Amino acid sequence: MPDVDFKDPNRAIDVNYLKGVASQVREDIIVAVGTAKSGHSGGSLSVTDILVSLYFGKMRHDPSNPKWPDRDRLLLSKGHAAPALYSTLAEAGYLQRDELKTLRKMGSRLQGHPDPKKVPGIEIPGGPEGIGLSEGIGMAIAAKLDGRESRIYVITGDGELDEGECWEAAMAAVKFKLDNLTAIVDRNGLQQEGKTSDIMPSDSVADKFRAFNWNVIEIDGNDIPAVLDALNKAEKVSGRPTVIVAKTIKGKGVDFMENKVVYHAKVLTDEEVENALKQIRAARGK
Amino acid sequence: MKRSRMHSSRYALQEESDLMDQKPISMREAIGNALIEMGSTNKDLMVVGADTTESLHLMPFGEKYPGRLVNIGIAEQNMIGISSGLALSGKTVFCGTYMVFIERALDQIRNTLAYCKLNVKIIGAHTGISVGPDGGSHQTIEDIAMMRALANMRVLVPSDAYTARRLAIEAANEKGPFYIRLIRGTVPDVHGDQEIKIGKSSTLKDGKDVSIIACGIMVHEALKAAEMLSKEGISARVIDCYSIKPIDEETVLKAANETKGIVTAEDHNIYGGLGSAVAELLSRKRPTRIEMVAVNDTFGESGNPSELMIKYGISAQNIFDKAKELVK
Numbered sequence: 001m002p003d004v005d006f007k008d009p010n011r012a013i014d015v016n017y018l019k020g021v022a023s024q025v026r027e028d029i030i031v032a033v034g035t036a037k038s039g040h041s042g043g044s045l046s047v048t049d050i051l052v053s054l055y056f057g058k059m060r061h062d063p064s065n066p067k068w069p070d071r072d073r074l075l076l077s078k079g080h081a082a083p084a085l086y087s088t089l090a091e092a093g094y095l096q097r098d099e100l101k102t103l104r105k106m107g108s109r110l111q112g113h114p115d116p117k118k119v120p121g122i123e124i125p126g127g128p129e130g131i132g133l134s135e136g137i138g139m140a141i142a143a144k145l146d147g148r149e150s151r152i153y154v155i156t157g158d159g160e161l162d163e164g165e166c167w168e169a170a171m172a173a174v175k176f177k178l179d180n181l182t183a184i185v186d187r188n189g190l191q192q193e194g195k196t197s198d199i200m201p202s203d204s205v206a207d208k209f210r211a212f213n214w215n216v217i218e219i220d221g222n223d224i225p226a227v228l229d230a231l232n233k234a235e236k237v238s239g240r241p242t243v244i245v246a247k248t249i250k251g252k253g254v255d256f257m258e259n260k261v262v263y264h265a266k267v268l269t270d271e272e273v274e275n276a277l278k279q280i281r282a283a284r285g286k
Numbered sequence: 287m288k289r290s291r292m293h294s295s296r297y298a299l300q301e302e303s304d305l306m307d308q309k310p311i312s313m314r315e316a317i318g319n320a321l322i323e324m325g326s327t328n329k330d331l332m333v334v335g336a337d338t339t340e341s342l343h344l345m346p347f348g349e350k351y352p353g354r355l356v357n358i359g360i361a362e363q364n365m366i367g368i369s370s371g372l373a374l375s376g377k378t379v380f381c382g383t384y385m386v387f388i389e390r391a392l393d394q395i396r397n398t399l400a401y402c403k404l405n406v407k408i409i410g411a412h413t414g415i416s417v418g419p420d421g422g423s424h425q426t427i428e429d430i431a432m433m434r435a436l437a438n439m440r441v442l443v444p445s446d447a448y449t450a451r452r453l454a455i456e457a458a459n460e461k462g463p464f465y466i467r468l469i470r471g472t473v474p475d476v477h478g479d480q481e482i483k484i485g486k487s488s489t490l491k492d493g494k495d496v497s498i499i500a501c502g503i504m505v506h507e508a509l510k511a512a513e514m515l516s517k518e519g520i521s522a523r524v525i526d527c528y529s530i531k532p533i534d535e536e537t538v539l540k541a542a543n544e545t546k547g548i549v550t551a552e553d554h555n556i557y558g559g560l561g562s563a564v565a566e567l568l569s570r571k572r573p574t575r576i577e578m579v580a581v582n583d584t585f586g587e588s589g590n591p592s593e594l595m596i597k598y599g600i601s602a603q604n605i606f607d608k609a610k611e612l613v614k
Contacts, residue, residue: 069376115401115402116374116402117402117403123374124370124371124374124398124402125397125398125401125402127397128393128394128397130363131363131367131370131393131394131397131398132367133367134363134364134366134367134368134370134371134394135367135368135370135371135374135398136371137364137367137368137371138367138368138369138370138371138372138373138374138375139371139372139374139375140371141356141368141371141372142371142372142375142376142377143375145353145354146375164363165361165363165364165367165394168358168359168361168363168364169364169367169368171359171361172358172359172361172364172368176356
């Protein structure tokens, strides 16, 4: 467990340290998916910097007491990025890194898609797309009713926005003035079968949310300082929810995987695993 | 029969004897009233509705407890998702609208409520052919099957305002997801002070020749059929099987052992509902002749509830005919 008090909202944030954590998380993702010979690496690598920024640079949480009622909550609505979430939780001290090698195996707590019954720190089940934002609304309403400071963060995929329920939720979050809710769209531009712009054109994600009267921030979602800055700005908005449309690169950090549709859920060969790990380690001078 | 027995419950509730003297109210109103009563002691009780909160008698809860009724508009998937989020934050949630609309949220019900055993109770209103004039599009006859097939989900079917109220209270006191199925109409209370418990049933009339196991509105048809049978010298037992999952195994097995056969009766499709639940149990534990009175795998249409129930073969007469055949 890192020697950081994640409950302290004013804890010192060292961007270089966060970058190191993100690099380690990417390594863990490759090892986990490579060992499982199954799982979603592309969308895990795209969302890594967002997860690390949240858990290490923004959220108030407590790995030694995952159910701390006043915690901020991260809801990974794009549950197929489970390897990224598990790896981040491991770095934060919720899990042992070794356990990541049990991903998707019989008897493991690390289900193919997150299961809050099994893993401490997981807030919602993942799997079918489009549900997380609704669940986040429920939690944000509950936090306000109970007078808690908790902030609710929901990460959705951009392909996920094909689901109608996302837009039911987009309307409702504004109705209930949920300024304690921040949605983050992992805008990597790809989904299982191709470019989001081809499968179901969604080029105007930001405009769509603006039309629903959300506060909208557009950033580079693989740039940790930019993510932290956006999260801080979102916290200052009152009376309405914020969406951070975070442009990312699917497969980020491994050149042969970047922006390649096929790595959505490709079984990684041993050679690909070795190659990817070499690149990730070299990039952080290891 | 004395009706003043207090039921064991965490909530202090109005004496049920007071309620029995009033004229019948709808199941929806009975649950709406129970929610208001429970809401005063259980501050974590919340209600989520979908633009039918007046019809479901949920609005008074929101008036009494501002902020604790969440109306999310005509968006049932969102209703289940928001209910899940509330439950994951420690709330006890009742959410409801017309069941035929809730069915579109089967994915959300499966993957949040059932999969994670969330503390959400679904009130599915306006079920069955007996919904009447709105027509087949609004008459859900597959809901019991859908909900019963979900692991962790329990299925309750009240037969009058009394059972609706009791079952809502029981469900609130028990953690985890429930489906509570309501009819549209108002029916007379047919229960005395029977104890209503999850996994139990009420034997409303004892009998030795044949057993009628019914749920919901069909309990009333079953009682009528039992009268008709008694005129022919046939003694019919009538069991209100208000808890379909878990089912009252003991009472069903006893009926199979003590009478010549069983007629099940439900305002639901013949596949996957009460008849199936009874058959699944008896075929494993005590093979018994069973006749099923149910909608015969077809959709309904507009009409008055009673004429539709005759047309679609779920009236007292149908129960009577099948029971007679069994004892022949």
